[in-house]
Amino acid sequence: MKVLIITGSSHKNGTTAYLAEQFIKGAEEAGHEIFRFDSADKEVHPCIACEKCHGDTPECVFKDDMQELNPHLIEADAVVLVSPIYYYGMSAQIKAVIDRFYANDAFLHGGKKAVLMVTMADTSTETANGAAASFRGMTKYLEWEIAGTVIAVNCMTQDMIRNTVYPKQAYELGRSL
Ligand SMILES: Cc1cc2nc3c(=O)[nH]c(=O)nc-3n(C[C@H](O)[C@H](O)[C@H](O)COP(=O)(O)O)c2cc1C
DSSP, X not given: OEEEEEEOOSOTTSHHHHHHHHHHHHHHHTTOEEEEEXXXXXXXXXXXXXXXXXXXXXXXXXXXXXXXXXXXXXXXXXXXXXXXXXXXXXXXXXXXXXXXXXGGHHHHSSSOEEEEEEEOSXXXXXGGHHHHHHHXXXXXXXXXXXXXXXXXXXXXXXXXXXXXXXXXXXXXXXXXX
């Protein structure tokens, strides 16, 4: 299975990086092929809704790092989103990537699994409700099957997440895809 994992934090040693690593470990052990796209290290312009991608010559006006991602996005059997919670939603870095799915909309419906993993400082999973609703909405619209979620509370730093249940959840989700 081709697995695309998109991360949304600048922290190389952060909580989401750790969950991503654990997920990848499990997925690779299960024989899946991984492509990782760290959106915080990439140049991805926010969508400006110019609709050129839905015009006569359908193409995005921005020639940025989405050009690297697009073939992997279209071919992926599973798409994994990993984001810190920023003000009750996913980070701007990963949201910019998701919004740019719009240019490939015609090729993305159906046939994919989807995973959401989020981390946050708060101790209540309610803080992830916005990100989870956005994920549910987009998977319903794109007709992707939700393979699982990891909602990691009380995890401000990597030290805080290491000894929790969440890394194992991420690893097992990767293995069970
Ligand atoms: C701009 C910003 C906004 C944040 N907003 C929230 C929030 O609304 N709720 C929360 O629980 N944690 C919030 N946090 C904390 C992060 O979600 C938390 O530290 C997370 O583990 C960071 O992930 P990372 O280490 O992968 O970057 C925020 C952090 C930043 C930098």
